[in-house]
Amino acid sequence: xxxxxxxxxxxxxxxxxxxxxxxxxxxxxxxxxxxxxxxxxxxxxxxxxxxxxxxxxxxxxxxxxxxxxxxxxxxxxxxxxxxxxxxxxxxxxxxxxxxxxxxxxxxxxxxxxxxxxxxxxxxxxxxxxxxxxxxxxxxxxxxxxxxxxxxxxxxxxxxxxxxxxxxxxxxxxxxxxxxxxxxxx
Amino acid sequence: xxxxxxxxxxxxxxxxxxxxxxxxxxxxxxxxxxxxxxxxxxxxxxxxxxxxxxxxxxxxxxxxxxxxxxxxxxxxxxxxxxxxxxxxxxxxxxxxxxxxxxxxxxxxxxxxxxxxxxxxxxxxxxxxxxxxxxxxxxxxxxxxxxxxxxxxxxxxxxxxxxxxxxxxxxxxxxxxxxxxxxxxxxxxxxxxxxxxxxxxxxxxxxxxxxxxxxxxxxxxxxxxxxxxxxxxxxxxxxxxxxxxxxxxxxxxxxxxxxxxxxxxxxxxxxxxxxxxxxxxxxxxxxxxxxxxxxxxxxxxxxxxxxxxxxxxxxxxxxxxxxxxxxxxxxxxxxxxxxxxxxxxxxxxxxxxxxxxxxxxxxxxxxxxxxxxxxxxxxxxxxxxxxxxxxxxxxxxxxxxxxxxxxxxxxxxxxxxxxxxxxxxxxxxxxxxxxxxxxxxxxxxxxxxxxxxxxxxxxxxxxxxxxxxxxxxxxxxxxxxxxxxxxxxxxxxxxxxxxxxxxxxxxxxxxxxxxxxxxxxxxxxxxxxxxxxxxxxxxxxxxxxxxxxxxxxxxxxxxxxxxxxx
Numbered sequence: 001x002x003x004x005x006x007x008x009x010x011x012x013x014x015x016x017x018x019x020x021x022x023x024x025x026x027x028x029x030x031x032x033x034x035x036x037x038x039x040x041x042x043x044x045x046x047x048x049x050x051x052x053x054x055x056x057x058x059x060x061x062x063x064x065x066x067x068x069x070x071x072x073x074x075x076x077x078x079x080x081x082x083x084x085x086x087x088x089x090x091x092x093x094x095x096x097x098x099x100x101x102x103x104x105x106x107x108x109x110x111x112x113x114x115x116x117x118x119x120x121x122x123x124x125x126x127x128x129x130x131x132x133x134x135x136x137x138x139x140x141x142x143x144x145x146x147x148x149x150x151x152x153x154x155x156x157x158x159x160x161x162x163x164x165x166x167x168x169x170x171x172x173x174x175x176x177x178x179x180x181x182x183x184x185x
Numbered sequence: 186x187x188x189x190x191x192x193x194x195x196x197x198x199x200x201x202x203x204x205x206x207x208x209x210x211x212x213x214x215x216x217x218x219x220x221x222x223x224x225x226x227x228x229x230x231x232x233x234x235x236x237x238x239x240x241x242x243x244x245x246x247x248x249x250x251x252x253x254x255x256x257x258x259x260x261x262x263x264x265x266x267x268x269x270x271x272x273x274x275x276x277x278x279x280x281x282x283x284x285x286x287x288x289x290x291x292x293x294x295x296x297x298x299x300x301x302x303x304x305x306x307x308x309x310x311x312x313x314x315x316x317x318x319x320x321x322x323x324x325x326x327x328x329x330x331x332x333x334x335x336x337x338x339x340x341x342x343x344x345x346x347x348x349x350x351x352x353x354x355x356x357x358x359x360x361x362x363x364x365x366x367x368x369x370x371x372x373x374x375x376x377x378x379x380x381x382x383x384x385x386x387x388x389x390x391x392x393x394x395x396x397x398x399x400x401x402x403x404x405x406x407x408x409x410x411x412x413x414x415x416x417x418x419x420x421x422x423x424x425x426x427x428x429x430x431x432x433x434x435x436x437x438x439x440x441x442x443x444x445x446x447x448x449x450x451x452x453x454x455x456x457x458x459x460x461x462x463x464x465x466x467x468x469x470x471x472x473x474x475x476x477x478x479x480x481x482x483x484x485x486x487x488x489x490x491x492x493x494x495x496x497x498x499x500x501x502x503x504x505x506x507x508x509x510x511x512x513x514x515x516x517x518x519x520x521x522x523x524x525x526x527x528x529x530x531x532x533x534x535x536x537x538x539x540x541x542x543x544x545x546x547x548x549x550x551x552x553x554x555x556x557x558x559x560x561x562x563x564x565x566x567x568x569x570x571x572x573x574x575x576x577x578x579x580x581x582x583x584x585x586x587x588x589x590x591x592x593x594x595x596x597x598x599x600x601x602x603x604x605x606x607x608x609x610x611x612x613x614x615x616x617x618x619x620x621x622x623x624x625x626x627x628x629x630x631x632x633x634x635x636x637x638x639x640x641x642x643x644x645x646x647x648x649x650x651x652x653x654x655x656x657x658x659x660x661x662x663x664x665x666x667x668x669x670x671x672x673x674x675x676x677x678x679x680x681x682x683x684x685x686x687x688x689x690x691x692x693x694x695x696x697x698x699x700x701x702x703x704x705x706x707x708x709x710x711x712x713x714x715x716x717x718x719x720x721x722x723x724x725x726x727x728x729x730x731x732x733x734x735x736x737x738x739x740x741x742x743x744x745x746x747x748x749x750x
Contacts, residue, residue, distance in 0.1 A: 044248050051249075055266055058347040063397035078720040081647025081729030 247384070252342035253363055254376065254383035256356060258393040259428075259605045263347055263386075265356055265370070265438075267363075270343035271325045273316040277309050279335040284308050287333060291316065294327050318361070319343050344370075350435040352396050354451040354553075355389065355427075355603060358438035367441075367449070369603060372550045388605040390426035395419050395721045399429040402720075403689060406713045407433055410694035410704070416452035418586040418688045419717070422677070424612045425590065425599035427549070428685070428725070430454070430583070452692065455553040457579040460690075461657030462517045462639075462706075463675045464575030466631060468526050469510060470592055471537045473623045477528045481511040481630060482743040491520040494567050498523050501705075511743040514630050515638035517654065519574045526573025531564045534572060540618045541591055541598055547583045548600035555581050575655060582673070586688040589675050593683040596624045632680040632735040637744065643676055643711035645719040647729025651683075652676030652714065654706035659693065669693045672706035676714040679727050680735035689713045 070076055085091050256265040273295075280287075288303035295317050298306075306314055316336070317324065325338055344359045357368020363378075365371040369389065376382055403415040419429040432452040436444030450456065472478040487504035490497045502516045513521030526534060538544055538559075546554040558579035560568035571577040583601060591598040596619035599612070606612050631651035634640045639654045655673040673690045677683045694709045696702035722729060 047249055052268060055263070055268055055345060055347060058263055059345070059349075062348045062351070063393060064349065064351060064401070067397065067401055079723065080719075081645075081731055084647070084723070084729050086728075086730055086732065 250380065250384050253344065253359075253378055254373075255386035256369065256373070256377070257386045257388050258391045258396075259388055259426075260392065261386075261388070262393040264352060264389065264391070264393065266345050266347065267342045268345050269340045270318070270345075271320045271322060272318045272339050272341050273320050273325060273328050274313060274337050274339065275307065275316055275333075276313055276335045276337065277307055277311055280307060280333070281335060282331075282333050287331065290331055291328070294324060295320075344438075346438045348393065348397075349439060350437050351393070351400060352391055352430070353435045353438045354432045354453065355391055355396075355430050355551075356438055358436075358441040367553070368438075368551060371552060388607075389603055390421075390428060390605045391430070391603065392419075392428045392724070394724055395717075396429040396431065398720045399689075399717050400431045400433070400435075402713045402716050403431055403433055403691075406689075406691060406694075406709060410691060410697060410700075410709045412691040412694040412709075414452050414456075414692035416456070416582045416688075416690045416692075417713070417717070418453055418583055418686075419721070420586045420590055420601065420686045420688075422590045422594040422683050422686055424606050425587070425601050425615075426606055427583075427586075427601055427603050430603070432456075451551070451553045452582065452690070454547055454549060454551055454581050454583050455555045457555045457557055457581050458671045458673075458690070458692075459576050459579050459657040459660075460582070460585050460671070460673050461575040461655035462519075462522075463585055463653045463655035463673050464573070464578070465514060465517065465522045466592060466627060466653050467537070467541070467588060468522050468529065468534075468573040469514060469630065470619050470623050470627050471534060472525045472529045473626065474537075474619050475529055475533050478510055478525060481509060481626075481740050483510050484508065485510070485513065485521045485524050487513070487518055487520050491523060493523070493570055496567060496571075498570065509743040511630065511633060511740040512745065514653075515633050515744060517634075517639050522574040523570035526570050527566060529569070529573075531566065531569040534569055535564060537618065538572075538578075540616065541588050542600075543578070543580050543584055543588065547581050547587065549583065550603050557581070557584065575657060582688050582690045585673065585675050586686050589677055589686040589688070591618050592627055593624060593677050593686070595621045626739065628680050628683065628735045629737050629740045631677065632737060633740045633744070635676075636737075639705075639707045640674065640676075640711050642707055643674055643714045645678070645715045645722065645729075647731045648718050648722045648727060649679035649681055649730075649734055650676050650715070650718055651678070651680040651735065652687075652711075654711060656705040670704055672704065672710045674706050674710045674714045676718065678718050678722065681733055684727060685725055687714050687717055689717070 251267040253267045255263055255267070257263050284304055284307040288300045288307055291303045292298065292300045297317070303316075306316070316328075318341070320328075328336060329338065342363060344363060346353070346356060346358075353368070355368055357365055357370040357372075359370050360366050365374040365377070369387075370377070373387055376387065399417045399419060403417045406412070407415045415431070415433040417429065417431045418427060420427050430453050432450070432454075434445070434448045436448035441449070469478060484507045487500070487506065487508045489503040489505050490499050492498075498519050500516070500518050500520050502518070503520075504512070504516070504518065508516075508518065508521060510521070510525070512518070513525070535544075542548055543557060544559055546556055560572065560577055564572075568577050587598070587601050596617055597615035598618045599615040602610075604610055628651060631653060632649065633651075634653055635644050635650050640652050643652055643654075644650050652675050655675070657671050657673070659669040659671055671690060671692055672694055673688065676687045676689075678685060678687070689710045691710050691713075694704050696704045696708075700708035
């Protein structure tokens with residue numbers, strides 16, 4: 001009885017709630033839409049402002065004005081042809097500082113220890129290029145490898161090389177040394 | 186009736202009441218129905234509105250779409266824009282304040298008009314009149330502070346040229362209604378005001394940086410040598426794109442009415458001048474193409490004066506001996522060039538000039554194009570000879586630039602353009618004028634002029650400039666006087682692979698102490714070209730390199746060293 005009496009009230013309440021909910025929803029959507037529109041308007045206004053600021057900046061910083069400032073204050077000039085480098089070698093020529101001892105040593109080691117440099121073709125090639133004009137390649141490798149008197153060379157290599165060859169090498173090396181000291185003078 | 190009615194009072198009363206109750210209910214019901222009906226009507230109307238109102242935003246026009254399209258340079262630097270500017274106007278009939286007092290104050294703020302003029306405006310019978318258009322915001326604030334309600338402020342589109350006078354002859358300007366009346370504004374008027382297209386800016390072929398340098402150097406030279414005018418062009422040899430085009434004096438396109446009328450004259454495309462010796466390379470190239478000149482070692486007799494008809498052609502540096510083509514070019518000999526031109530003949534010369542576009546107005550978008558002056562029907566032997574060294578024919582500086590481009594790009598003539606080449610505007614194929622071989626061999630000849638000859642001051646270290654000087658006397662009162670000259674330098678760089686042509690011209694320069702009183706091109710206009718190239722060469726993608734140069738072997742052996750004698 002009670003339930004039947006309240007059923008109609010319940011219906012009304014349910015329909016009312018549903019209608020209200022729908023209305024609220026549509027209201028919400030409308031609000032969001034309005035907000036979106038206002039954001040869009042703001043974006044447009046900002047874009048317009050950006051444009052006008054850009055224009056103002058461009059006008060204040062026009063090229064003739066920049067040139068006037070440059071003439072008055074900065075006095076910069078266009079780079080001359082000497083300031084353009086054609087290759088990395090020209091750039092390397094600008095390195096004016098004195099080499100440190102480590103750097104010097106490293107270079108000497110690379111040119112001396114020919115045996116080890118067998119594995120480093122680039123370095124070996126560099127050595128060969130440097131020495132080639134001075135004397136035949138065979139002797140170069142020999143001299144460069146062993147910075148020792150010829151007697152020691154013979155003693156150091158008895159197993160690999162027979163006496164005759166060792167003597168020959170020794171004689172050649174001796175002659176080389178003589179020639180080099182002459183050349184050095 | 187009344188007596189009868191009294192009698193059944195009670196019974197009638199009860200019935201009456203019932204009846205009136207019913208009537209009341211009836212009326213109430215009716216009322217309710219009316220209310221319900223009205224409510225329903227409102228609801229229906231609301232629903233109707235809700236459902237059938239067109240909510241789609243009617244596009245009133247994109248607010249970001251400018252009233253007139255922008256013009257930008259080839260790198261996108263704005264050269265012309267439309268902004269919302271303030272205008273100040275007054276409704277004289279609605280004026281509340283004292284016109285005399287207001288006129289004085291307005292004159293203080295906007296001194297363009299006198300107090301009397303302002304008073305006349307304020308007391309006039311008109312409904313609306315402008316006090317100031319294109320007013321600055323500070324001025325608007327100041328006028329607003331006067332507190333006169335009849336003065337109104339409004340925003341209206343205004344054409345602004347951010348770089349002020351720069352490239353004013355290229356851009357042109359607009360009138361008060363925003364229609365282009367000169368330059369590219371006029372050419373592109375339709376395109377710039379078309380709602381479908383004006384959103385995207387128009388890119389010109391101009392490079393703002395190069396334009397600024399060219400203008401500043403030309404204006405410095407113009408001041409230094411007290412010239413009455415100057416013109417300059419930087420052009421891409423391969424495409425015909427004009428990277429800079431200047432004509433001095435300039436006017437400010439932001440306020441075109443305030444400049445001198447003289448400043449509106451475009452010397453680079455509208456003014457025609459006899460450009461003198463800058464024509465000589467054309468003559469030599471024509472002769473080489475026609476087979477008249479076989480090599481730079483070919484000899485011509487160069488006496489101190491060459492008598493042709495009643496004229497005598499003279500040289501500034503007379504040889505007085507036989508000289509080679511290389512020497513003729515190096516010392517800019519009129520006598521030698523005249524002989525080459527005579528051998529070539531007027532018919533072939535005219536045909537070459539026609540193919541180079543020298544007989545008709547320059548081919549460019551601008552409307553300000555001058556008609557060239559030629560010997561016309563009087564093209565006899567004398568005319569052929571004088572045209573050979575650039576006299577008796579008057580063309581615009583842009584013709585000259587276009588001609589040099591033709592000569593050094595492998596021999597193809599292409600129309601000059603102020604619009605950037607891109608997919609929608611491809612480089613035209615061009616028409617062949619000179620052979621590729623001639624074009625190649627001319628390189629060393631013009632490089633020689635700069636390394637050894639009259640154009641030494643045009644050299645920019647590392648940029649391998651080649652070119653030719655030209656000093657032509659101006660005609661005043663129908664005769665050459667020698668007092669007033671037009672000096673020109675047409676330069677091309679880098680000569681080992683030509684890419685750009687630079688033409689500079691000074692109108693009536695005077696000698697100074699620096700130039701030892703000379704007013705020839707080698708002294709005044711060649712340094713302009715040198716500085717322009719030195720400042721812009723690397724911007725244009727040419728690496729200065731003093732280790733490379735054009736192949737000079739072909740010319741150097743034909744040049745006799747003066748020291749040797």
